[in-house]
Amino acid sequence: MWPMIPKGIYCFNYHRIGDENASIFDPNVFSCTAKQFEQHVQFYNKNFIVISIEQLIDKIERNLPIDNKYALITFDDGYIDNYDIAYPILKKYQTPAAFYVATNYLDTPHIPWWDEIAWIIRHTNNTQIKFENWSETVDISSGSITEKVRNILRVIKQDKERTMVDKITELSKICQCEMPDELRKTPLFISWKQAKEMSDNGMHIGSHTMSHTILSHLPPQEQLKEISQSKAIIEQHLSKEVTSIAYPVGGHSAFTETTRQLAQQANYKVAFSFVPGIITSFNSQERFQLKRLPVDGNCKVSQLKNIIVKNT
Ligand SMILES: [Zn+2]
Incomplete structure (x- = not known):
């Protein structure tokens, strides 16, 4: 069957890179090892056109057709290994990626x-x-x-x-x-200095709210605060407009129609869910709940291919 997959935007989502057995915390947030991640990046560059969030937004705004197989690499939560391990690999292959940070987690030690x-x-x-x-x-x-x-x-x-x-x-x-x-006091997350360095070197930093609270559990006013203040805080630190957000947890029950409307109202251009699937259209509803493909469980390239095929 491989590589007969449909045209579309395949947005891959990672959390941590490294050895889950070395962690004293949640092993489920480890997507893959450093070696596996490098193989993933090689695989994306060989089989897809890897695009940045800026290129995605450009496609949406100019109403361009999804006429090829595109890959978009995203990371949620902003763990320190994103900077220590993933970022050098992405730089080596000159491959863009987006990192979604919860602003309360930067510079202040925090265990989620x-x-x-x-x-x-x-x-x-x-x-x-x-x-x-x-x-x-x-x-x-x-x-x-x-x-x-x-x-x-x-x-x-x-x-x-x-x-x-x-x-x-x-x-x-x-x-x-x-x-x-x-x-x-365990330092688990990237600092603002590291986020700025990544941003200045072609990586996209987006919002994952301030506190990483599941938005659907909050009243609209508090959702708006999480959505809009995190944007303002990142913009202040990076001196760059923040155009995208990834909803914490992100499954069907983690956001509502109100959440989507608030993200739009707060001037984001796109929003990511964690609902599995590929992006094949950009209608106004989809644009604020873009689907992603979860990469987890020490994922090898062969498993990555299975995830892709299963979701198309
Ligand atoms: Zn998250």
Whole structure:
């Protein structure tokens, strides 16, 4: 079947690059190793026309047809390995990519909620987890740490009844296990200086909101604040207009029609979801919920091909 794939924009999404076994936090956010990432970049350059966000926006604004197979490389969250590992590889192959940062995470040490939850799951002696308001009990008695963390995160993300801070407090209590304060100083994310260097060298920096809160869980006013203030903060640091946003978490239930309208109102030109698929049209609705292809689980090029074929 390969490489008989349709014309379209194939937007690949990464989180972390590196060795998931060396991490004390969430293994699920590791997309692939450095070596695998270099092979991915070679693969994209051989089989696609790799475009930047600026070229994507140009296509949309000039109403150009999607007349070829294009690849767009994106990273969510702005982990430090994006700068240390991915950026040098992208530079080596002169390949553009976009990095979506949560502005609260830069320059101030911060452990995001999914990493803290993963740390708790790694250290608890519990075999089952259930919050009072959950109908489901999550069994963590067997399986890999990757699976256990994935299962608990799935249920925690669905629970809209309280804030993430409250959910972590509750989880720590149930698990009788709290992440030590000194771990909060772990430098996990890029700095503004590094973001500026990447931006000045052809990489696109976009918004992933300020706090990485799931937007659909917030009232419209607070969504707007997350969407528009993050834009202003990045623009101030980079002296460049921020034209794109990637919704945190990004699945169907992580944003709403209001979210899309607010992104447009805040003067973004495009917005990315994390709904899997390829981009084949730019109508006004699609433009603010562009689909992406998730790259995860120590992804080899052969698996990347499977992801592509499965989604076309
Ligand atoms: Zn994210």
